Amino acid sequence: xxxxxxxxxxxxxxxxxxxxxxCSPISGHKSVSWYQQVLGQGPQFIFQYYEKEERGRGNFxxxxxxxxxxxxxxxxxxNALLLGDSALYLCASSLGRGQDTGELFxxxxxxxxxx
Amino acid sequence: GQNIDQPTEMTATEGAxxxxxxxxxxxxxxxxxWYQQHAGEAPTFLSYxxxxxxxxxxxxSSFLSRSKGYSYLLLKELQMKDSASYLCAVSPxxxxxxxxxxxxxTLSVSS
Numbered sequence: 001x002x003x004x005x006x007x008x009x010x011x012x013x014x015x016x017x018x019x020x021x022x023c024s025p026i027s028g029h030k031s032v033s034w035y036q037q038v039l040g041q042g043p044q045f046i047f048q049y050y051e052k053e054e055r056g057r058g059n060f061x062x063x064x065x066x067x068x069x070x071x072x073x074x075x076x077x078x079n080a081l082l083l084g085d086s087a088l089y090l091c092a093s094s095l096g097r098g099q100d101t102g103e104l105f106x107x108x109x110x111x112x113x114x115x
Numbered sequence: 116g117q118n119i120d121q122p123t124e125m126t127a128t129e130g131a132x133x134x135x136x137x138x139x140x141x142x143x144x145x146x147x148x149w150y151q152q153h154a155g156e157a158p159t160f161l162s163y164x165x166x167x168x169x170x171x172x173x174x175x176s177s178f179l180s181r182s183k184g185y186s187y188l189l190l191k192e193l194q195m196k197d198s199a200s201y202l203c204a205v206s207p208x209x210x211x212x213x214x215x216x217x218x219x220x221t222l223s224v225s226s
Contacts, residue, residue, distance in 0.1 A: 033213060042119075042202050042216035043158070056213045090157060101146055101165070102206045104214060106157035 002027070004107035006091050012113045013081050021076040021110045025093030031055075032074040033104065034066055035090040043090055049074055078112075086114045117141045119217035121203050126223045127193050135188045135220045137203035148214060149177055149188045150202040158202055162188070190222075198224045 005024045013019055025032050031050040035043035045058035049068035063079045072093075078085055088111050092104035118140045127133040139147070146165040150158035164170055164179035164186060176189040188201055200219040207215060 035216075040218075042204075042218045043214075045213040045215065048213050058213070101163050102212065102214070103148065103160050103163060104158075106159070108157045 004091055004093050004105055006089075006107035006110050008110055009108065010111045010113075012115060014115050015081055015083060017081050017114075019078050019081060019112060021078075021089050021091075021112075022073065023076070023091030023093075023107060024073045025091075026105055029093035029095055029105070030072055031094045032068055032072065033092045033094070034074070034076045035092065036060075037088040037090055037109070039087075046076070081114045083114050086112060088112075117205075117207065117215050119203055119205060119215060121201075121217040121220045123218070124221045124223070126225065129193055129195060129224060129226050131193050132189065132191050133193060133222065135190070135201050135203075135222070137186045137188070137217060139184050139186070139203070139205050139215075139217075141205050141207040141215060143207040144181060145206040145208060147177075147179055147186050148204040148206070149175075149186075150204060150216075152200045152202060152219065154199070161201075193224050195224050195226065198222060 007022045033048040034046040037043045046060050047066040048056035052068045066076045068074045088109040090109045091107045121137045148163050149161040151161050152158040162177035169178045174191045179186045200221050202219045203217040204214040
């Protein structure tokens, strides 16, 4: 069975550019969450989507946006990249709100470097 | 505010027992998770506690005291492959919503 898949795995951008990260959840999972993990820190919550609707948003600027598609895959977009956006971006899927313990299944992440 | 504290680093030797503590202060509580993360890899689920007490799963056990806002992860018979970061995370709202993670405890196991 396929786990959570993310693309691209690594990418390098320059300040001011835009980036789109993609995620496919585990089959049957309807909730997708995005987390940012800076080196040496724990993951920080960015967004959660459930049934194609935004259900939660962390403390990130409006340069960050996301969406979920009818097949439950998701995209995270970051505009006007800053050096501080360099991080590992993790996508996690789960069954959905109230349907389980809330255990998250993480993808391998997209490592973004901003120069 | 939301706050989760855990030690930054710990060291231990093969075959030993180590306990990683986690204290939390969150707006709500709907469960506590422990995840393991090897360098350069994604976090993987270790345990889940929602009621007070001890949950045992092989060499790993996790304890929760909701009244104290406290949990620990106990690792027995340490192996070199247990060298990793251990993340404590709390679900403050309904199950299936965002998790709040601590900064992680980097465990180094030496021979």
